[in-house]
Amino acid sequence: MLQWHKVGVSNVAGEVALLAGIAMWFTSFSRIRRKLFELFFYTHHLYIIFVVFVVFHVGFTYSCIFLPGFYLFLIDRYLRFLQSQQRVCLVSARILPCQAVELNFSKCPGLRYNPTSSVFINVPSISKLQWHPFTVTSNSNMEAEKLSIVIKNEGKWSQKLIEKLSSTTAEHHFQVSLEGPYGPTSTQFLRHDMLVMLSGGSGITPFISIIRELIYIAGSTSCKIPKVLLVAAFKRSADLAMLDLLLPLSEATYGISQLQLQIEAYVTRETEPLKDNQKFLKTLWLKPNALDKPVSAVLGQSNWLWLGAIITSSFIMFLLLIGILTRYYIYPVDHNTEMIYSYSERAAFSMLFLCVSIAITASAAFVRNKKQYFKEMVQIQNNGMTTQRTSTGPDSWLENADIELENLPFQTFNRATKIHYGERPDLRKIVMACEEPNVGVFVSGPRRMKQEIATICSSCEATNLHFESISFCW
Numbered sequence: 001m002l003q004w005h006k007v008g009v010s011n012v013a014g015e016v017a018l019l020a021g022i023a024m025w026f027t028s029f030s031r032i033r034r035k036l037f038e039l040f041f042y043t044h045h046l047y048i049i050f051v052v053f054v055v056f057h058v059g060f061t062y063s064c065i066f067l068p069g070f071y072l073f074l075i076d077r078y079l080r081f082l083q084s085q086q087r088v089c090l091v092s093a094r095i096l097p098c099q100a101v102e103l104n105f106s107k108c109p110g111l112r113y114n115p116t117s118s119v120f121i122n123v124p125s126i127s128k129l130q131w132h133p134f135t136v137t138s139n140s141n142m143e144a145e146k147l148s149i150v151i152k153n154e155g156k157w158s159q160k161l162i163e164k165l166s167s168t169t170a171e172h173h174f175q176v177s178l179e180g181p182y183g184p185t186s187t188q189f190l191r192h193d194m195l196v197m198l199s200g201g202s203g204i205t206p207f208i209s210i211i212r213e214l215i216y217i218a219g220s221t222s223c224k225i226p227k228v229l230l231v232a233a234f235k236r237s238a239d240l241a242m243l244d245l246l247l248p249l250s251e252a253t254y255g256i257s258q259l260q261l262q263i264e265a266y267v268t269r270e271t272e273p274l275k276d277n278q279k280f281l282k283t284l285w286l287k288p289n290a291l292d293k294p295v296s297a298v299l300g301q302s303n304w305l306w307l308g309a310i311i312t313s314s315f316i317m318f319l320l321l322i323g324i325l326t327r328y329y330i331y332p333v334d335h336n337t338e339m340i341y342s343y344s345e346r347a348a349f350s351m352l353f354l355c356v357s358i359a360i361t362a363s364a365a366f367v368r369n370k371k372q373y374f375k376e377m378v379q380i381q382n383n384g385m386t387t388q389r390t391s392t393g394p395d396s397w398l399e400n401a402d403i404e405l406e407n408l409p410f411q412t413f414n415r416a417t418k419i420h421y422g423e424r425p426d427l428r429k430i431v432m433a434c435e436e437p438n439v440g441v442f443v444s445g446p447r448r449m450k451q452e453i454a455t456i457c458s459s460c461e462a463t464n465l466h467f468e469s470i471s472f473c474w
Contacts (some may be wrong), residue, residue: 001117006342013056013344019217020050037155041218052351060347066411072359075310080179082366084122084131088178089292091146094164095282098239100136100202101162105178107147107295112140115209116470117183120151124175135205136181138438139212141220143248147181147295150245152202165284173289187397191406191439192466194227196431198453200445203374204232204472207444211246211261218258227260227436231241231425233445235269243417263417271422310361318357325349431465441467 004012027033027043051070055063080188089106103121111430113136120131138148153159168174187197189210197207207230218225234240243265247256267273330341430439431453443453450469459468 004344006344007438008343010057010344013053013057015052017053017057020046020053023049031202038130041422052181055347055351056344060350063347071315071354071358072311074355075307075314076364078358078362079366080120082363083298084120084177085145086177087289087292088176088295089288090174090176090286091288092286093284095162095165095284096238096241098234098236098241099162100150100198100242101153101165102148102150102245105176105295106292107145108297109144111181111295111297112148112301112303113181114183114185114187115139115213116187116206117181117209119147119178119180119182121149121151122177122179123161124177125164126157130157131179132157135209136183137205137208137212137245139209139216142212142216145294146248148248148267150205150208150242152204156204166282168286173287175289176239176398187213189440190217191221191438192239192438193438194229194434194440195354196426196439196441197228197230198427198441198443198449199231200233200449201235201239202242203442203444203446204230207442208245210442211259211459214259215247217254217255220323223258226440228262229430229434230261231266231269231427231430232263233266233425235267236272237273237421240265240267240419247364261416264430265419266423266425267421268424269418272419273419286449289306297369299365300306300372306369307366314357314361317361318354320458321353321357322350325353326383355421389433392410429451431456432462434464437464439465441465443467444470 001011001015004010024044024046027036027040033040090103091106092104094102116135118133119136120133122128122131134149134151136147137150138146151161153162165174166464195210197210199207211228211230212227214228217223229450232243234242241380246263297303299310329348334341352385377444427449431439441453441457443450454467454469457465
């Protein structure tokens with residue numbers, strides 16, 4: 001049990017890897033993961049020890065079985081690390097009455113992402129190690145210089161974030177780091193004749209980006225746009241403020257008139273609306289910092305081309321370094337007749353050269369693209385600072401918001417909305433009432449809702465329904 005063999009399998013290394021794997025597996029149970037998120041998060045950094053000691057346990061040659069997948073993971077993880085070291089420019093924050101906050105970041109116009117994409121957010125003033133994923137609600141076509149996310153107060157981290165934003169003034173700077181956005185490579189919304197979107201609580205956030213994408217397509221192209229039925233269930237009437245985020249303020253929303261949109265909102269725990277319910281409690285314009293940069297793609301616009309170049313060049317460099325090490329260092333010492341360098345030592349050299357190859361090529365590509373977009377980023381940052389100086393603060397924003405709510409797009413949006421108080425949506429009745437030949441049913445919400453809709457769509461009588469879950473759940 002305590003032997004570390006020079007040749008062959010090392011028992012001690014296998015035992016260390018096993019203990020690390022058991023710790024990660026144990027903290028992955030739903031009850032532990034959801035109630036003790038920090039324990040789950042920090043424990044899973046043991047994957048580094050797990051992988052390293054598995055390689056020591058069986059040797060680098062046998063480890064090549066899982067090398068391709070782990071090699072791609074290392075490249076992605078290092079690129080995420082490079083992107084996370086850069087502070088992003090947080091322009092403004094809107095705090096909603098339902099204890100949710102919308103964060104608006106400045107971004108490069110060249111950054112493109114598809115609906116339902118997500119980003120990882122880190123706020124050092126709350127925790128320097130915690131990264132939390134959130135759905136992107138903005139549309140890269142409609143909002144070329146802004147990236148937005150919505151965070152609902154559903155945990156200690158989000159509660160601290162809202163408290164800090166509520167106590168922050170316009171003269172203070174709020175430091176945020178971001179990784180992403182990550183999302184699907186293509187969208188399949190236009191292939192359906194009708195889209196039925198069913199959400200529960202904060203599950204409406206992925207549908208915000210989809211509806212904004214459909215509004216943009218309806219206003220800029222001649223493509224056939226499917227009908228849209230949004231069914232949103234909320235606990236309280238204050239949560240209805242989430243619906244106001246479906247349309248971006250001060251942006252082109254002329255496509256809303258060409259979109260057949262129907263919204264059915266259900267407030268389950270209140271029987272009538274509150275008279276003193278305001279649309280927005282507070283809007284905060286944040287002071288920019290010289291070190292803050294707009295959100296940009298980690299490898300520029302030609303992301304896939306650069307990623308392929310990194311994978312190819314780094315692996316070639318790795319093979320060359322291993323070949324040089326073996327031919328000009330290891331072989332002259334042992335001449336393949338006696339095992340002077342153990343399996344573990346050779347594995348350590350291989351892992352070192354693997355990391356060095358990835359670090360050199362990925363860093364070169366990252367720096368190359370950052371220099372290419374430097375002028376564009378500086379220009380956008382200067383424009384954001386100019387906008388900040390001309391703004392008179394939250395009151396002026398609210399005045400502009402009132403003006404925007406009176407225009408045609410928002411009138412059309414309000415007419416399409418029907419609110420039901422004191423009842424839950426009859427999901428089966430709503431879904432089965434769709435008579436179009438090709439209906440896409442998208443669900444984002446609690447697991448029970450997802451399972452119920454999946455059962456309905458898989459029944460023999462629902463031949464026109466196509467189920468898809470876009471829920472994200474820890």
